[in-house]
Amino acid sequence: MARPNDEVEALLREYADLIAITGGDAFRARAYEKAARSIGGYPADVSHLDAEGLREIPNVGRSIADKVLEYLRTGRIALVEERRARIPAGVRELIRIPTLGPKKALRLYEDLHVSSVDELASAIEADALADLRGFGEKTQDNIRHGIELLRRAGSRIPLSAALETAEEIVGELSRVTGCRRCAYAGSLRRMRETVGDLDVLVAAERSAPFMAALCDLPATAEVVARGTKKTSVRTAGGLQVDLRVLPPASWGAGLQYFTGSKAHNIRTRTIAVHQGLKLSEYGLFDAGSGRSLASRTEEEVYARLGLPWIPPTLREDRGEIEAALRGELPEVVTERDIRGDLHTHTDLTDGLAPLEQMVEAAAARGYAYYAVTDHAPDLYMQRMTDEKILAQRERLRELDGVHHGMRLLHGTELNIGPEGDVDWPEDFLAGFDLCVASLHSHFDQDRAALTRRLVRACENPYVHVIGHPTTRLIGRRPGVDADWDAVFAACARTGTALEVNAQPDRLDLCDEDILRARDHGVRFAVNTDAHSVRQLAHLRYGVGTAQRGWLTREDVINAWPLSRLRRFLRGG
DNA sequence: GCCGTTTTCGGCCCGACTGTTTTCAGTCG
Numbered sequence: 001m002a003r004p005n006d007e008v009e010a011l012l013r014e015y016a017d018l019i020a021i022t023g024g025d026a027f028r029a030r031a032y033e034k035a036a037r038s039i040g041g042y043p044a045d046v047s048h049l050d051a052e053g054l055r056e057i058p059n060v061g062r063s064i065a066d067k068v069l070e071y072l073r074t075g076r077i078a079l080v081e082e083r084r085a086r087i088p089a090g091v092r093e094l095i096r097i098p099t100l101g102p103k104k105a106l107r108l109y110e111d112l113h114v115s116s117v118d119e120l121a122s123a124i125e126a127d128a129l130a131d132l133r134g135f136g137e138k139t140q141d142n143i144r145h146g147i148e149l150l151r152r153a154g155s156r157i158p159l160s161a162a163l164e165t166a167e168e169i170v171g172e173l174s175r176v177t178g179c180r181r182c183a184y185a186g187s188l189r190r191m192r193e194t195v196g197d198l199d200v201l202v203a204a205e206r207s208a209p210f211m212a213a214l215c216d217l218p219a220t221a222e223v224v225a226r227g228t229k230k231t232s233v234r235t236a237g238g239l240q241v242d243l244r245v246l247p248p249a250s251w252g253a254g255l256q257y258f259t260g261s262k263a264h265n266i267r268t269r270t271i272a273v274h275q276g277l278k279l280s281e282y283g284l285f286d287a288g289s290g291r292s293l294a295s296r297t298e299e300e301v302y303a304r305l306g307l308p309w310i311p312p313t314l315r316e317d318r319g320e321i322e323a324a325l326r327g328e329l330p331e332v333v334t335e336r337d338i339r340g341d342l343h344t345h346t347d348l349t350d351g352l353a354p355l356e357q358m359v360e361a362a363a364a365r366g367y368a369y370y371a372v373t374d375h376a377p378d379l380y381m382q383r384m385t386d387e388k389i390l391a392q393r394e395r396l397r398e399l400d401g402v403h404h405g406m407r408l409l410h411g412t413e414l415n416i417g418p419e420g421d422v423d424w425p426e427d428f429l430a431g432f433d434l435c436v437a438s439l440h441s442h443f444d445q446d447r448a449a450l451t452r453r454l455v456r457a458c459e460n461p462y463v464h465v466i467g468h469p470t471t472r473l474i475g476r477r478p479g480v481d482a483d484w485d486a487v488f489a490a491c492a493r494t495g496t497a498l499e500v501n502a503q504p505d506r507l508d509l510c511d512e513d514i515l516r517a518r519d520h521g522v523r524f525a526v527n528t529d530a531h532s533v534r535q536l537a538h539l540r541y542g543v544g545t546a547q548r549g550w551l552t553r554e555d556v557i558n559a560w561p562l563s564r565l566r567r568f569l570r571g572g
Numbered sequence: 573g574c575c576g577t578t579t580t581c582g583g584c585c586c587g588a589c590t591g592t593t594t595t596c597a598g599t600c601g
Contacts, residue, residue, distance in 0.1 A: 027573075027583085027584055032573075061575080099599065099600085133593070137591095138591055
């Protein structure tokens with residue numbers, strides 16, 4: 001099951017939403033939100049803490065500590081259940097629609113008895129909102145568009161959630177007696193940004209114990225189908241998990257087949273056919289005699305087809321077969337190649353952990369260098385000042401090299417203003433080792449204005465990296481509309497790196513944009529944008545996305561040794 | 573509900589944008 005911290009976070013967030021929807025004290029709602037975020041990002045497992053330990057978590061006081069203890073003891077929080085009884089779950093779903101907040105949700109529920117996204121969609125179709133105060137033409141358009149966005153994301157779940165569930169399931173099944181191999185395949189293994197269902201494979205002589213184990217998992221809510229070769233279940237979170245048990249001799253062929261993509265597999269099967277072979281999930285066979293030629297490992301299967309092993313993240317039929325045939329497959333960047341994180345926050349702005357904890361955690365990851373990039377003053381809500389950032393710099397210099405010799409870079413995340421200007425004058429910017437610059441507002445400027453804005457940011461000699469360049473939020477907000485080829489060209493010309501932001505709901509740039517930018521000769525930085533210690537581990541999602549964009553160590557500035565990185569930052 | 577170099581009460585992230593309610597509520601970052 002999910003980590004206790006995550007369960008508590010979800011519950012407190014729900015409570016905060018319910019307070020907001022029922023018109024409770026806004027500050028109280030925010031207090032629960034803040035506590036939820038702090039607990040979710042807290043490094044220690046809350047189920048191992050007592051009341052005193054819980055209260056050491058920022059934004060957790062006596063009342064919330066008691067509620068957490070109640071949850072850990074009984075599995076529920078009475079006050080949350082009380083609020084739940086007053087507001088149908090579907091009403092809370094409504095506030096996931098962009099531009100629709102708690103106030104509008106409550107009005108829809110009270111006046112029209114709308115208690116789900118589907119009911120709202122029908123109500124709009126039936127023109128039932130016409131007489132409702134505050135729901136004019138434009139508002140309805142915005143809601144309709146918001147519902148569209150939600151639905152397009154559909155039932156697919158974020159890569160990060162899928163990966164956590166898959167790793168738990170693989171962990172459990174690996175412990176079952178008779179398990180020779182166990183792995184997840186499918187779009188998850190290819191690290192697609194969202195995942196529709198999980199494909200889990202087991203190699204074993206007997207399948208029954210694994211089918212039983214899957215059905216008995218605590219995460220399993222419903223058994224969809226149960227057979228000897230394949231069993232499907234649905235988790236409490238609504239994720240379908242397909243388990244296939246293969247004979248050990250078919251492991252490689254099965255893994256290849258179920259990893260896909262479909263387009264990639266069509267290409268490999270075509271290659272097989274042209275060689276008088278047949279490729280299936282059971283192996284690579286001679287089409288005439290039916291004799292098995294390769295099946296134990298993926299490497300064998302690819303080799304018998306005349307191909308090198310192709311990393312799963314490349315298997316999209318986006319030229320990887322041709323590159324493999326030419327012997328020109330890229331050696332894609334791996335998590336081990338990343339020598340440092342270049343975009344991270346502390347509690348000086350909206351991060352959760354103090355500088356010392358972030359630095360210590362970064363060192364524990366084995367980084368050679370690490371940049372701290374808190375928000376700059378133009379993002380007013382962060383209340384940054386010259387004094388605060390300079391005091392941080394002083395403290396950071398003291399910590400430089402203290403942990404395993406890890407070097408620290410003092411940076412900032414600048415705000416790209418509507419005209420492409422950034423916070424602070426040039427002489428102040430010159431004091432930073434590294435500046436990331438990102439869009440945080442004015443997303444709906446027209447294409448020409450947005451392009452100019454981004455190009456101007458690139459042309460600023462103190463801007464080294466463009467953070468989360470499109471600002472998309474997966475399933476919630478599309479990226480901004482710019483002439484990206486012009487922006488990528490500007491990055492290449494000015495030596496400005498583009499970020500591959502590893503936050504699971506961003507993954508920005510996305511794989512396709514990376515491929516385009518790469519053609520322009522742009523460099524990249526794979527960064528977590530971590531706002532807590534735990535988020536430093538989000539790096540893997542960024543690396544997966546970078547791989548899908550065919551990036552190598554050479555393309556990624558934070559895979560370089562520090563001396564080379566510093567030359568890049570100096571513009572050399 | 574949390575918190576404290578304006579400290580046990582009285583603040584709390586501030587400002588902008590949008591749509592619609594002609595003076596501001598709601599939402600967002």
